[in-house]
Amino acid sequence: MNNDLSAEADRADLLFLKSAMTLEGAFWTLEQVLHWVNEQNKKVTVNVNNRSIKALSGWGFDTSSGRLCHETGKFFSIDGIKVTTNWNGPKEWRQPIINQPEVGFLGIITKEFKGVLHFLLQAKIEPGNIPYVQLSPTLQATRSNYTQVHKGREPLYLDYFRKAQPAQILLDQLQSEQGARFFRKRNRNIILKLEEDIEERDQFLWLTLGQIKTLMQYDGLINMDTRTVISCISFGNHQPGIIDLIDFLAHDHKLYPSKRAILESALTVNTGKHSTAEIITFLTKLKSMYDLEVERVPLSSLPDWIIDEDAIRHRDNQYFKVIGVDVEIGNREVMKWSQPMIEPAQEGLCAFILKNINGLLHFAVQAKLECGNLDIVEFAPTVQCLTGNYRRTATGALPFLDYVLSAGPDQILFDTLQSEEGGRFYREQNRNLLVLAGDEIPEELPPRYIWMTLNQLQNFLKFNNYLNIQARSLIAALSFV
Amino acid sequence: MNNDLSAEADRADLLFLKSAMTLEGAFWTLEQVLHWVNEQNKKVTVNVNNRSIKALSGWGFDTSSGRLCHETGKFFSIDGIKVTTNWNGPKEWRQPIINQPEVGFLGIITKEFKGVLHFLLQAKIEPGNIPYVQLSPTLQATRSNYTQVHKGREPLYLDYFRKAQPAQILLDQLQSEQGARFFRKRNRNIILKLEEDIEERDQFLWLTLGQIKTLMQYDGLINMDTRTVISCISFGNHQPGIIDLIDFLAHDHKLYPSKRAILESALTVNTGKHSTAEIITFLTKLKSMYDLEVERVPLSSLPDWIIDEDAIRHRDNQYFKVIGVDVEIGNREVMKWSQPMIEPAQEGLCAFILKNINGLLHFAVQAKLECGNLDIVEFAPTVQCLTGNYRRTATGALPFLDYVLSAGPDQILFDTLQSEEGGRFYREQNRNLLVLAGDEIPEELPPRYIWMTLNQLQNFLKFNNYLNIQARSLIAALSFV
Numbered sequence: 001m002n003n004d005l006s007a008e009a010d011r012a013d014l015l016f017l018k019s020a021m022t023l024e025g026a027f028w029t030l031e032q033v034l035h036w037v038n039e040q041n042k043k044v045t046v047n048v049n050n051r052s053i054k055a056l057s058g059w060g061f062d063t064s065s066g067r068l069c070h071e072t073g074k075f076f077s078i079d080g081i082k083v084t085t086n087w088n089g090p091k092e093w094r095q096p097i098i099n100q101p102e103v104g105f106l107g108i109i110t111k112e113f114k115g116v117l118h119f120l121l122q123a124k125i126e127p128g129n130i131p132y133v134q135l136s137p138t139l140q141a142t143r144s145n146y147t148q149v150h151k152g153r154e155p156l157y158l159d160y161f162r163k164a165q166p167a168q169i170l171l172d173q174l175q176s177e178q179g180a181r182f183f184r185k186r187n188r189n190i191i192l193k194l195e196e197d198i199e200e201r202d203q204f205l206w207l208t209l210g211q212i213k214t215l216m217q218y219d220g221l222i223n224m225d226t227r228t229v230i231s232c233i234s235f236g237n238h239q240p241g242i243i244d245l246i247d248f249l250a251h252d253h254k255l256y257p258s259k260r261a262i263l264e265s266a267l268t269v270n271t272g273k274h275s276t277a278e279i280i281t282f283l284t285k286l287k288s289m290y291d292l293e294v295e296r297v298p299l300s301s302l303p304d305w306i307i308d309e310d311a312i313r314h315r316d317n318q319y320f321k322v323i324g325v326d327v328e329i330g331n332r333e334v335m336k337w338s339q340p341m342i343e344p345a346q347e348g349l350c351a352f353i354l355k356n357i358n359g360l361l362h363f364a365v366q367a368k369l370e371c372g373n374l375d376i377v378e379f380a381p382t383v384q385c386l387t388g389n390y391r392r393t394a395t396g397a398l399p400f401l402d403y404v405l406s407a408g409p410d411q412i413l414f415d416t417l418q419s420e421e422g423g424r425f426y427r428e429q430n431r432n433l434l435v436l437a438g439d440e441i442p443e444e445l446p447p448r449y450i451w452m453t454l455n456q457l458q459n460f461l462k463f464n465n466y467l468n469i470q471a472r473s474l475i476a477a478l479s480f481v
Numbered sequence: 482m483n484n485d486l487s488a489e490a491d492r493a494d495l496l497f498l499k500s501a502m503t504l505e506g507a508f509w510t511l512e513q514v515l516h517w518v519n520e521q522n523k524k525v526t527v528n529v530n531n532r533s534i535k536a537l538s539g540w541g542f543d544t545s546s547g548r549l550c551h552e553t554g555k556f557f558s559i560d561g562i563k564v565t566t567n568w569n570g571p572k573e574w575r576q577p578i579i580n581q582p583e584v585g586f587l588g589i590i591t592k593e594f595k596g597v598l599h600f601l602l603q604a605k606i607e608p609g610n611i612p613y614v615q616l617s618p619t620l621q622a623t624r625s626n627y628t629q630v631h632k633g634r635e636p637l638y639l640d641y642f643r644k645a646q647p648a649q650i651l652l653d654q655l656q657s658e659q660g661a662r663f664f665r666k667r668n669r670n671i672i673l674k675l676e677e678d679i680e681e682r683d684q685f686l687w688l689t690l691g692q693i694k695t696l697m698q699y700d701g702l703i704n705m706d707t708r709t710v711i712s713c714i715s716f717g718n719h720q721p722g723i724i725d726l727i728d729f730l731a732h733d734h735k736l737y738p739s740k741r742a743i744l745e746s747a748l749t750v751n752t753g754k755h756s757t758a759e760i761i762t763f764l765t766k767l768k769s770m771y772d773l774e775v776e777r778v779p780l781s782s783l784p785d786w787i788i789d790e791d792a793i794r795h796r797d798n799q800y801f802k803v804i805g806v807d808v809e810i811g812n813r814e815v816m817k818w819s820q821p822m823i824e825p826a827q828e829g830l831c832a833f834i835l836k837n838i839n840g841l842l843h844f845a846v847q848a849k850l851e852c853g854n855l856d857i858v859e860f861a862p863t864v865q866c867l868t869g870n871y872r873r874t875a876t877g878a879l880p881f882l883d884y885v886l887s888a889g890p891d892q893i894l895f896d897t898l899q900s901e902e903g904g905r906f907y908r909e910q911n912r913n914l915l916v917l918a919g920d921e922i923p924e925e926l927p928p929r930y931i932w933m934t935l936n937q938l939q940n941f942l943k944f945n946n947y948l949n950i951q952a953r954s955l956i957a958a959l960s961f962v
Binding site for chain 1: 654
């Protein structure tokens with residue numbers, strides 16, 4: 001690479017880029033990883049049994065606060081909320097929501113092997129996962145975890161994150177979680193790069209970023225937490241016409257035109273259909289016009305929700321249920337606990353439409369209000385819905401839904417089922433879809449939608465509470481090889 | 482200017498930069514402006530009379546919500562809040578706060594005259610201003626204003642903002658207001674550039690950005706709303722070594738070394754002591770470690786606050802009082818109304834320490850938690866306090882306070898008294914101070930402080946809720962000529 005190019009990119013960007021372009025890891029081939037995860041899934045014993053929400057060990061309905069919480073007051077609680085907004089659709093409703101105010105770590109340790117950055121992932125079991133074992137970050141710890149409310153062992157590798165030096169931190173961002181299910185929940189998404197030798201434990205393995213992104217093409221293999229952490233990775237800002245850099249990167253690879261287009265959209269700065277200032281204007285306008293007020297109310301005061309022996313459920317069985325489960329997990333050593341979980345009423349769909357505009361790939365981004373958002377709206381995929389709501393929204397058909405559902409095979413860049421976080425969500429999966437559009441999708445978008453390049457999305461993503469987790473999950477899936 | 486330079490900057494950046502370098506406006510000299518504002522102040526008749534908070538026309542204590550509000554439910558209310566945090570200092574307290582959830586416009590119309598961008602400011606009277614008449618944005622309108630709750634005339638120039646086309650918008654950002662006084666209040670800071678002829682009304686005048694920044698050196702002349710809008714202006718991102726551009730800009734001016742240093746810090750990208758990723762890490766850590774929970778409670782349930790005939794006051798007369806006033810303003814036509822206002826217990830101090838690090842001017846920025854913040858902490862000046870709290874904070878002496886108070890004349894870049902927003906705050910002024918430090922201020926800062934260049938500050942400022950209004954007021958004052 002010539003010096004001009006490397007001067008424009010910082011070292012972390014280039015490390016990430018090289019790792020993203022590498023499919024042959026130092027230790028594992030893709031086939032070996034798939035085989036190994038399958039083996040883990042066969043070996044593990046998991047029992048998840050429904051238990052009355054009213055008879056859940058350690059959990060109870062607190063009459064003074066009106067919520068469902070743990071006897072220690074830790075972990076999380078299920079609260080009732082009253083939502084008031086002037087956004088399209090219903091102006092006022094009440095619903096249960098998960099309240100977990102403490103920020104946890106979602107952390108990945110990386111290290112260079114043979115000059116390529118490798119990511120230390122863990123085969124982790126969660127009761128809500130499909131399948132149970134998925135590849136998770138090196139560390140996935142709530143504050144309760146690492147302050148030892150569980151009274152269990154300290155999470156592995158925690159000390160690396162607790163004691164991280166600035167020079168070891170490649171990125172460290174606060175990112176939001178599902179705004180329709182969590183009340184303003186955020187996690188700390190952090191990637192460390194270590195120089196020293198690291199003890200490799202059972203159930204952990206080193207993979208390149210290219211391998212992780214490729215493995216996302218398989219249903220339910222890379223868990224939600226891994227997806228959100230790797231979505232935070234950006235690859236640098238280059239002036240238009242970065243052909244040299246791309247040719248350099250493509251040297252050892254056959255780069256398909258669609259992959260090359262994604263790479264160019266990721267790397268090229270200052271060339272979107274809209275400038276950054278215009279995108280900020282777009283958001284400012286929406287955040288100025290629309291209010292979102294959320295007030296805590298007792299769970300017993302939600303007129304559309306019924307608390308029976310089994311669950312907290314919507315009277316028309318819509319949206320989701322809060323169920324109780326007893327969990328038993330283990331091979332040699334068995335762990336047992338009980339907890340409430342969220343069980344969705346249907347599968348969901350998250351889809352981005354991509355289109356070439358002025359020679360650069362753009363994403364049709366939706367500004368979406370969800371009741372748990374910290375700041376009214378976040379950038380979301382072009383289409384984001386529960387399948388039961390496919391055909392109708394409060395104001396009519398959902399924009400672009402028919403289009404993405406009827407996209408031809410040659411338009412599909414990505415189509416998989418991804419599990420949501422299996423520690424809170426019970427067997428919840430969303431179809432993740434990337435659709436390449438032609439002239440049938442015009443450059444003019446409806447209000448509340450805007451075209452952005454991948455470079456622009458990654459730039460907003462760095463500042464907290466700009467991209468929702470569904471958008472980030474799709475961005476994580478974008479592969480350059 | 483050569484083509485390479487202009488390719489890097491976008492048109493708005495260059496327009497702003499040129500206007501900032503211009504002291505001779507097309508219509509007014511600085512002396513004329515000063516004279517004219519003085520004349521306005523002499524001509525105006527303002528009567529502001531104290532009135533019992535319990536007998537304020539149109540206002541009352543609502544027993545069901547427990548707050549002080551207008552009979553229409555509009556404008557704003559004074560609420561009680563209970564604050565819980567694990568930040569340094571008190572862990573729990575209750576206080577009154579202004580609740581004004583509706584986002585208003587702070588808008589300036591600009592237009593090119595003789596090739597230089599001019600800003601249309603208004604000589605505006607506010608009951609809390611010192612002096613009463615100050616230069617405000619073209620438009621200063623709450624949502625109540627422009628939806629006509631006042632039943633008054635529609636604000637002048639409002640339609641330009643309502644109907645603004647994307648090509649007319651130079652910037653449009655949501656920015657926070659005083660986090661210790663307002664509950665999550667934000668305004669829409671917007672600058673339009675118009676091509677057509679604009680009717681010039683009485684009390685309005687066209688000034689260059691350089692003129693406005695220079696007029697900030699006078700006490701109480703540029704109001705808080707003008708200051709926040711012009712603080713949003715950035716001047717482009719240039720690679721290090723932008724000597725050509727600066728020489729070009731300095732061509733017609735004698736550029737003092739300190740002004741040149743500010744200009745370089747504003748324009749140079751990617752050269753701070755800390756990278757943007759490191760600054761984001763700094764914030765992520767704080768937002769992850771510290772909680773801020775705010776709950777609304779009735780005003781009658783604040784143990785340290787007394788509601789008597791005159792005011793809602795702290796029992797030790799600290800912090801501020803909520804008073805009632807009857808206002809009469811006018812020359813020919815008299816406007817009368819009554820409202821609650823916030824009267825501070827003391828004058829405040831807001832100071833940035835600046836220091837040359839690696840050849841570039843850096844600002845010592847404090848991450849500060851205030852109870853009305855939307856997102857826990859915002860970037861604040863190095864020192865921000867009420868004078869009554871000068872000597873002590875809950876945990877001892879306030880960092881850097883002694884240093885800025887004892888700075889020598891050769892270190893002072895800026896030192897004025899600025900009024901806070903005179904529509905809500907009664908005769909509240911803060912001393913605004915910029916202090917240039919030498920080796921006596923080390924590069925190592927205490928926790929919760931970080932060095933940033935002006936370019937970095939301006940970049941964070943674009944994304945909402947990153948810089949508090951005190952920091953922005955000081956940034957607005959930074960002049961290049």
